[in-house]
Amino acid sequence: MTQIINKPKDTVSQVLNGVAFIHQEKLVRIKDTGIIKKKSIETEQVALISGGGSGHEPAHFGYVGDGMLSASVSGPIFIPPKTSDILAAIKEVAGAQGVLLIIKNFEADVTNFLEAEKLAKKEGLLVDHVIVNDDCSIEEGSYKKRRRGVAGTIFVHKILGAAAREGMSLEELKKLGEAVILATNTLGVALASGKEMGSEEPVFVLEKGQISYGIGIHGESGYREEPFYSSEYLANELINKLLIQYDHNHTNQFAVMVNGLGATTIMEQYIFANDVKRLLQLEDIEVVFQKSGNFMTSTNMAGISLTFLEIKEEAWLKYLEKETDAFAW
Amino acid sequence: MTQIINKPKDTVSQVLNGVAFIHQEKLVRIKDTGIIKKKSIETEQVALISGGGSGHEPAHFGYVGDGMLSASVSGPIFIPPKTSDILAAIKEVAGAQGVLLIIKNFEADVTNFLEAEKLAKKEGLLVDHVIVNDDCSIEEGSYKKRRRGVAGTIFVHKILGAAAREGMSLEELKKLGEAVILATNTLGVALASGKEMGSEEPVFVLEKGQISYGIGIHGESGYREEPFYSSEYLANELINKLLIQYDHNHTNQFAVMVNGLGATTIMEQYIFANDVKRLLQLEDIEVVFQKSGNFMTSTNMAGISLTFLEIKEEAWLKYLEKETDAFAW
DSSP: OOOSSSSSGHHHHHHHHHHHTTTTEEEEOOOOOSSESSSSTTTSSSEEEEEEEEESTTTTTTGGGGTSSSSSEEEEEEEEOHHHHHHHHHHHOOOOEEHHHHHEHHHHHHHHHHHHHHHHHHOOOOOOEEEEOOOOOTTTSSSSOOOOOTTHHHHHHHHHHHHHHTTTTTTHHHHHHHHHHEEEEEEEEEEEEOOOTTTOSSSSOOOEEEEEOOTTTTOOOSSEEOOOOOOOHHHHHHHHHTTTTTTOOOOOOEEEEEEEOOOSOHHHHHHHHHHHHHHHHTTTTEEOOOEEOOOOOTTTBEEEEEEEOOOHHHHHHHHHOOOOOOTTO | OOOOOOSSSGGHHHHHHHHHHHHTTEEOOTTTTEEEESOOOOOTEEEEEEEEEESSTTTTTBBBBSSSEEEEEEEEEEEEOOOOHHHHHHHHOOOOOOOEEEEEEEEHHHHHHHHHHHHHTTTOOEEEEEEOBBBBBOTTTTTTOOOOOOOTHHHHHHHHHHHHHTTTTTHHHHHHHHHHHHTEEEEEEEEOOOOOTTTBBBBBBOOOTTTEEETTTTSOOOOOEEEEOHHHHHHHHHHHHHTTTTTOTTOOEEEEEEEEEEEOHHHHHHHOEEEOHHHHTTTOEEEEEEEEOOOOTTTEEEEEEEEEOOOOHHHHHHHHHHHOTTTTT
16 A cells, blocks of 8 residues: 655654654654653653654654653664664653663563663663563463563553652652553454555455454464454453453452554444443443553554553552643543 | 444444443433533533534544534434434533534535524524535536535634633634634545445545545545655645645745544654645745644545645634643544
């Protein structure tokens, strides 16, 4: 499919310039880097940074704002940002309270972020990190051992961002982040593979009428293909798989996120959200917070993911509900 | 392409139930109708209603909120809402200050909205309307005479919504709306035709690598097909066509909206927005307000539209900048 780009090599840089133009009142791009940061950095609080390969828009620049991230770092499409860019971002936002890196659990992302953390510490900066691994698509006995970081990362941005604004220390934020991550699970399905920008080739092949369970956000194919029956059937499958992750009883409270992977219409997202609502009511599970939209995409993949976060402390819900001016929340 | 739906006949109703679930703190659906309305209606101000066929999400329910619409009315996909639903919406929100209908200029939409207005007036309610016709895709000598209402409608929602909240009268709002509509122009292009929900057939045929200028939001094909060269070339074409509509000189101030038609990635939207910025700078045109995103889609059509609104009075910009809690603004 034709796509609205110029020279492919300029794609990410031009995207970031577009972001800086459209959101010029609040965001700036640091020239020649993948960094989008808040125009005014609060030096009295811990600064949060997240990032990763491009192709997941509005992640992560859409979450830069008061009460969420101080800066995001974008790499090339599906390739993590360079260590030097991450280090530059740390220096841009670091105050006396330090910097927390929110890293999605992909090997190359973790390597580059931790390398940048090490270099920043050498320069005397206070830096720590959490690694988000909300993807629970690994089937028993699968060779795919790694729980990846996917849409649940946005809940981590929001909760830690609100807590950081309230003055929580770096150490406390790391602890809070790890607790939230443990309570977060996501499962995604594709209805059609995405194509890389400017390419006609699907990243993986999916037969007509089939869906793939457990896909990743970089075009990774899932662990099982099945015919598509209905939104309700799909919601039921995903809910059952997600609930296995929890010690599920009638006192559970959940935050729920329905995430479109890029090419899925808003209509479909709401139909699916409606099915999730009805099925969780039948399970007597209380949904105390809910969102639906394109939060972490995989370029133009048709599909959806469902994220559950069990609210284990009242404060988590309060942090989710706090206002932010990050444009994609 | 497989889509995440249940029975096709239930699609719109389930979408609206999903909207009411996800946005339950602020919005409610009126059962068995296409109406989404604010949970609490301000009876001290003129209430605004807009609506149309489904398939343009987040239009129009995404613009229901404080400082924008009081209610939206959705019809079946690409079919305007029934007169009885529009009348019911008027009754739901009407206070002593009256109701203004914001209608997109499609024949069937205008017919049903004006019929509902007539019936409401018979019942003693104070109702008036504006008709948005921002689509300037009609080529000289074309048989397509009607300027349709497309993405520029969202600017009308925003400006009138902020003015209504400030206490502007129905008569003044109509006058303001008409002035804003006269200053608003939109031009859209498709890179691929959309498909109706659940259908494998494209609504119109577009050869690979071709783009269609002047497409509508109901799958209407455009007036001219051309090869796609680059985002910059496309931006230049659209800007030139839009500027013809204005008495263009160096004192113009514009609000600009880049609108994705559904299947166009956020990356492409920002790349295009960046080209628009650079080209308008070269023309010495001052952009004083800018937005980019999926504001009025055409189900899953790949494409983009560009809207210009010439800011003729300072107050218009102030109204655009006022806060609103409508979730899609």
